[in-house]
Amino acid sequence: MQKRISIAAPIPPSHFNSPTPMQCGACHARHIGLCDALSNEDLRVLAGVAQRIVVLAGKTLIEEGDTATHYYDLSHGNIRIFKSLADGRRQITGFMGTGHFLGLAVSGNYAFSAEAITDTQLCRFDRAALLKVFTRFPVLERTLLNVATHEMVNAHEQMLLLGRKTALERVVSFLTSWADQNGSRQNTQHENMIIELPMNRVDLADYLGLTTETVSRSFSQLKRDGVIDFEDPRSVTLLRAHQARKPSHFDSTHHALRV
Amino acid sequence: MQKRISIAAPIPPSHFNSPTPMQCGACHARHIGLCDALSNEDLRVLAGVAQRIVVLAGKTLIEEGDTATHYYDLSHGNIRIFKSLADGRRQITGFMGTGHFLGLAVSGNYAFSAEAITDTQLCRFDRAALLKVFTRFPVLERTLLNVATHEMVNAHEQMLLLGRKTALERVVSFLTSWADQNGSRQNTQHENMIIELPMNRVDLADYLGLTTETVSRSFSQLKRDGVIDFEDPRSVTLLRAHQARKPSHFDSTHHALRV
DNA sequence: CGGGACTTTGAGCTTTCTCAACGATGGTGG
DNA sequence: CCACCATCGTTGAGAAAGCTCAAAGTCCCG
Numbered sequence: 001m002q003k004r005i006s007i008a009a010p011i012p013p014s015h016f017n018s019p020t021p022m023q024c025g026a027c028h029a030r031h032i033g034l035c036d037a038l039s040n041e042d043l044r045v046l047a048g049v050a051q052r053i054v055v056l057a058g059k060t061l062i063e064e065g066d067t068a069t070h071y072y073d074l075s076h077g078n079i080r081i082f083k084s085l086a087d088g089r090r091q092i093t094g095f096m097g098t099g100h101f102l103g104l105a106v107s108g109n110y111a112f113s114a115e116a117i118t119d120t121q122l123c124r125f126d127r128a129a130l131l132k133v134f135t136r137f138p139v140l141e142r143t144l145l146n147v148a149t150h151e152m153v154n155a156h157e158q159m160l161l162l163g164r165k166t167a168l169e170r171v172v173s174f175l176t177s178w179a180d181q182n183g184s185r186q187n188t189q190h191e192n193m194i195i196e197l198p199m200n201r202v203d204l205a206d207y208l209g210l211t212t213e214t215v216s217r218s219f220s221q222l223k224r225d226g227v228i229d230f231e232d233p234r235s236v237t238l239l240r241a242h243q244a245r246k247p248s249h250f251d252s253t254h255h256a257l258r259v
Numbered sequence: 260m261q262k263r264i265s266i267a268a269p270i271p272p273s274h275f276n277s278p279t280p281m282q283c284g285a286c287h288a289r290h291i292g293l294c295d296a297l298s299n300e301d302l303r304v305l306a307g308v309a310q311r312i313v314v315l316a317g318k319t320l321i322e323e324g325d326t327a328t329h330y331y332d333l334s335h336g337n338i339r340i341f342k343s344l345a346d347g348r349r350q351i352t353g354f355m356g357t358g359h360f361l362g363l364a365v366s367g368n369y370a371f372s373a374e375a376i377t378d379t380q381l382c383r384f385d386r387a388a389l390l391k392v393f394t395r396f397p398v399l400e401r402t403l404l405n406v407a408t409h410e411m412v413n414a415h416e417q418m419l420l421l422g423r424k425t426a427l428e429r430v431v432s433f434l435t436s437w438a439d440q441n442g443s444r445q446n447t448q449h450e451n452m453i454i455e456l457p458m459n460r461v462d463l464a465d466y467l468g469l470t471t472e473t474v475s476r477s478f479s480q481l482k483r484d485g486v487i488d489f490e491d492p493r494s495v496t497l498l499r500a501h502q503a504r505k506p507s508h509f510d511s512t513h514h515a516l517r518v
Numbered sequence: 519c520g521g522g523a524c525t526t527t528g529a530g531c532t533t534t535c536t537c538a539a540c541g542a543t544g545g546t547g548g
Numbered sequence: 549c550c551a552c553c554a555t556c557g558t559t560g561a562g563a564a565a566g567c568t569c570a571a572a573g574t575c576c577c578g
Contacts, residue, residue, distance in 0.1 A: 083419045091419040104408045111412045138397045145400060148407035149363045153370045155414035160342045160350040162421035163468030167566070201525065209422030214566055216526055232575095233525060426534070460557060470535060475558055492557060519578100526573075536563070543556080548549100 022047035022123070029075040029123075032099025037143040045136065049129035055079075055116040062103070062114035070124050071103035077120030078198040081112050082206065092207040094154065095199060097182065101147050103127075117198045162209045170208040171218040175228065179238050193238045201233065281306035281382070288334040288382075291358025296402040304395065308388035314338075314375040321362070321373035329383050330362035336379030337457040340371050341465065351466040353413070354458060356441065360406050362386075376457045421468045429467040430477040434487065438497050452497045460492065 024030055024043050038046060052075070055061050061072070064083060074096055081102075082092040093112060096102060102122075105111060134141045157177075161170050175195060183193040197204075201212045208215065219236075222228045230236040283289055283302050297305060311334070314320050320331070323342060333355055340361075341351040352371060355361060361381075364370060393400045416436075420429050434454060442452040456463075460471045467474065478495075481487045489495040 081415075083415055085419070085423060089423040091415075091422040093415045093418050104404075104411065106405070106409050106412055112415055134401075138400065141397065141400050141404060142393075145363075145404045145407060146365070148404060148411060150365050151411055152363065152407060152414060153365055155411060155418065156340075156342055156350075156352045156371055158418055159352050159414065159421055160344070162418055163350040163465075164344060164348040200523090206422075211567060212525080213527085213568085217566090220526070459555090471557075472536085472559085473534060476534095479558070521578090522576090524573105524575080526571100528570085528572105530568085532565105532567070534563105534565080537561090539558105539560085541556100541558075544554095546551100546553085548551085 022050050022052060027075050027123075028121075029073060029099040033101050033147070034073050034140065034143055035123075037139050038137060042137060046125075046133055046140075049133060050123045050125050053122050053124050055120045055122065057116050057119050060113065060115050061120075061122070062110050062112065064110055064113040066110050068103065068105035068108055068110050069127055071101070071127060071130055072114075072125070073123040074098055074100045074102060075121045075123055077122075078117040079114050079120055080117055080199065080203055080207075081114050083112055090206045091209070092203055093158070094151075095203075095207065101144065104144070104148060117203070167208075167210055167214050167218050168221060170210065171204075171215065171222065172227065174204070174208060175236060175238060183238070190240050192240055195236045195238060197234045197236065281309050281311060286334050286382075287380075288332060288358040292360050292406070293332050293399065293402055294382075296398050297396060301396060305384075305392055305399075308392060309382045309384050312381050312383050314379045314381065316375050316378050319372065319374050320379075320381070321369050321371065323369055323372040325369050327362065327364035327367055327369050328386055330360070330386060330389055331373075331384070332382040333357055333359045333361060334380045334382055336381075337376040338373050338379055339376055339458065339462055339466075340373050342371055349465045350468070351462060352417070353410075354462075354466065360403065363403070363407060376462070426467075426469055426473050426477050427480060429469065430463075430474065430481065431486065433463070433467060434495065434497060442497075449499050451499055454495045454497060456493045456495065 024035060024047050025040070027035065029035060035043060035046065050073075055077075061079060076098055079096050079102075080092050081094045081096060082090050084090045095117070102114065103110070161173055165173065178197070179193045179195050183195055199207075201215050204210075205212045205215045210218075219228070219230070219233070223230065226239060228236050228238055283294060283306050284299070286294065288294060294302060294305065309332075314336075320338060335357055338355050338361075339351050340353045340355060341349050343349045354376070361373065362369070420432055424432065437456070438452045438454050442454055458466075460474050463469075464471045464474045469477075478487070478489070478492070482489065485498060487495050487497055
């Protein structure tokens with residue numbers, strides 16, 4: 001069972017399925033993802049088919065194979081998306097943060113499970129209702145196409161990681177891309193960055209196609225090599241100065257082959 | 260260098276960039292993918308921004324990192340999509356056949372390379388022109404969203420394969436899904452199926468995150484176990500009767516964990 | 519203070535990779 | 549028509565990366 005991690009004053013669970021009108025203006029995700037595609041005016045239509053829900057850390061939001069009844073927009077918190085094999089092996093296909101749109105499916109069933117890593121707030125859209133809104137605002141569909149395209153690019157990058165990178169390279173690639181998306185500073189190229197990791201080593205292992213032991217050993221190795229530093233395993237500092245001295249771990253992370 | 264494999268009388272290379280009006284009616288892909296979304300009437304608009312091109316086996320169609328200028332619809336043949344690392348390691352993220360739509364990109368650059376496996380015919384759409392057609396026929400955008408969603412589902416399945424399956428499981432998963440899409444018979448569950456593979460063992464290894472040697476050993480192992488049979492390495496028979504006796508290789512290929 | 523979840527480290531093992539050799543196949547030029 | 553060559557596929561032996569099993573340390577929370 002996942003330890004509960006409170007990261008914000010959560011909306012009480014009683015708000016689940018609440019018919020209360022949405023307060024999009026105050027939403028953390030107002031200017032990201034799907035909701036950013038519409039004006040405040042048009043957003044009211046979207047809000048009309050939305051419900052705000054809360055999912056506590058460790059709880060399941062979507063179960064692989066279930067009928068796909070809703071779309072979700074993550075307004076606060078972190079979730080993990082994964083697929084499992086019958087014997088329990090698990091592959092996390094992505095970690096999603098604030099603003100992420102969720103729930104695209106083919107054939108009417110979800111092809112993945114989703115669980116909250118931290119306490120999470122989401123907007124939930126009824127599938128049929130949202131499709132109607134799409135017809136009225138085709139820009140939403142284009143936005144979703146962009147979302148899906150982005151995810152495909154990420155998925156391909158992750159396939160490269162899973163199929164062809166070493167354990168050390170996988171961890172460095174993960175930390176680098178996580179820093180780019182969630183790091184404390186924006187001048188990502190040269191300054192040290194403090195990275196807060198909402199997920200534990202087990203999640204990381206299942207995301208990187210490794211075991212927890214190998215993830216842990218890789219973190220230790222990178223610390224020894226001066227690539228990263230950390231006391232708390234959930235709070236890692238990327239030491240960018242390192243790149244000049246020993247670029248080996250960074251070399252082959254995401255450059256195309258040019259013959 | 261890739262050996263050239265002729266699978267049909269190819270359109271001569273002189274047709275490349277030809278301004279000849281499209282003959283969509285005769286196209287192998289008329290009733291698949293993008294083109295199936297429109298009536299014959301509307302298809303003329305789409306055809307107005309399309310060119311038919313030919314890419315010979317082994318030739319490059321798209322280079323990772325290049326400016327994304329076109330979309331493609333594969334009307335005949337097979338191509339491989341892949342990403343590469345600076346040192347030459349390669350991950351094939353997909354094999355695409357007739358009817359497949361290709362070229363979705365973010366940030367104006369292709370995030371992958373594409374090469375013809377067999378001699379290939381494609382419809383090429385100018386990017387800007389196709390976007391205009393989208394505005395006129397929003398159904399195309401919805402079709403593309405479906406295409407992208409399908410690819411995401413496949414990508415997630417492949418991540419599970421790359422991150423968590425054994426070599427033997429990877430080969431079986433590949434053969435099974437290839438059979439489902441391209442096999443000779445439609446009653447896929449019980450009858451033996453003859454599978455024609457357009458790609459070689461190197462491609463297969465780069466798709467499955469293995470080496471050619473391991474792929475080869477896995478094929479041999481599966482043959483010894485009576486799961487498959489083959490003389491020609493490009494033509495494999497899936498022996499379905501086997502499943503009843505020794506289901507082990509098939510067990511944990513694509514079932515969700517149900518607790 | 520005690521228990522549980524998480525992380526780290528070590529030792530030995532297994533799967534897959536690397537390196538090497540050989541066989542099969544198909545196309546080409548003599 | 550046949551010999552040659554390049555490419556592809558298979559097999560074997562040894563090496564290595566990462567996994568398994570085990571134990572101990574840390575931290576948080578009750």
